[in-house]
Amino acid sequence: MKTVYSLIIACTLMLAACSDNKQVELYNTKAALPASAKYNLGGLKVITSFVNKTKGTASTLYGNDLxxxxxxxxxxxxxGNEIFTLVTWKQQDDDHWFGAKIPSDVESVEVIKTASSGNNVAINYQQLNGKPLDLKTDTSGQAERIKYILGQKPSVLP
Known part of the structure; x- marks a missing residue:
C-alpha cells in the first residue's frame, strides 16, 4: 500500500513539474498601429487581406468609400478623392493556437491618395516603415507598388 501511495505522489510531482509558467498575453498589443498624423485609418473599410508566406508577412488593404x-x-x-492604405505586419507564432500565425510588429504602412483637377488625376504615394513609421524617401519602385496596391481584388463577402 505504501508503494501505491508513493507512486501516486511521485506521479503528481512529475505532472506538476511539467507545467509551463510562461505568461501568455490575451490581446495582441504588439500588432497595434502607433498613433500618427502621417496616416488615418478612421472611416476606412477593409478591401482585402492577404499573407505572403515567403516573406512571413500579413497585409490588409483599407480604403475609403470611393x-x-x-x-x-x-x-x-x-x-479623384480615393484613399488606399496598405498595412503590412511581420508574422509571429500564435501562443493560443498551435501552428497558427498572427500579426506582429508593423513593417510598413503605404498610403495612396488621389486628387483630380479637370481631366487629370494626381496620385500621391507615401511609404512609412517600421514601428516609428518613418517616411521612406527613396522613390524607386513607387510605380510598381502603386500598380500592385491598386490591382488588388476585393474580398468577396456574403
Missing part, C-alpha cells in the same frame, strides 16, 4: 466602390466594381480608371 476606393471600396471602385475596387468592387473593378474600375481600372483611377478617380
Amino acid at each position: 476606393a471600396l466602390k471602385a475596387a468592387i466594381e473593378g474600375n481600372k480608371i483611377i478617380a
Whole structure:
C-alpha cells in the first residue's frame, strides 16, 4: 500500500513539474498601429487581406468609400478623392493556437491618395516603415507598388 501511495505522489510531482509558467498575453498589443498624423485609418473599410508566406508577412488593404466602390466594381480608371492604405505586419507564432500565425510588429504602412483637377488625376504615394513609421524617401519602385496596391481584388463577402 505504501508503494501505491508513493507512486501516486511521485506521479503528481512529475505532472506538476511539467507545467509551463510562461505568461501568455490575451490581446495582441504588439500588432497595434502607433498613433500618427502621417496616416488615418478612421472611416476606412477593409478591401482585402492577404499573407505572403515567403516573406512571413500579413497585409490588409483599407480604403475609403470611393476606393471600396471602385475596387468592387473593378474600375481600372483611377478617380479623384480615393484613399488606399496598405498595412503590412511581420508574422509571429500564435501562443493560443498551435501552428497558427498572427500579426506582429508593423513593417510598413503605404498610403495612396488621389486628387483630380479637370481631366487629370494626381496620385500621391507615401511609404512609412517600421514601428516609428518613418517616411521612406527613396522613390524607386513607387510605380510598381502603386500598380500592385491598386490591382488588388476585393474580398468577396456574403
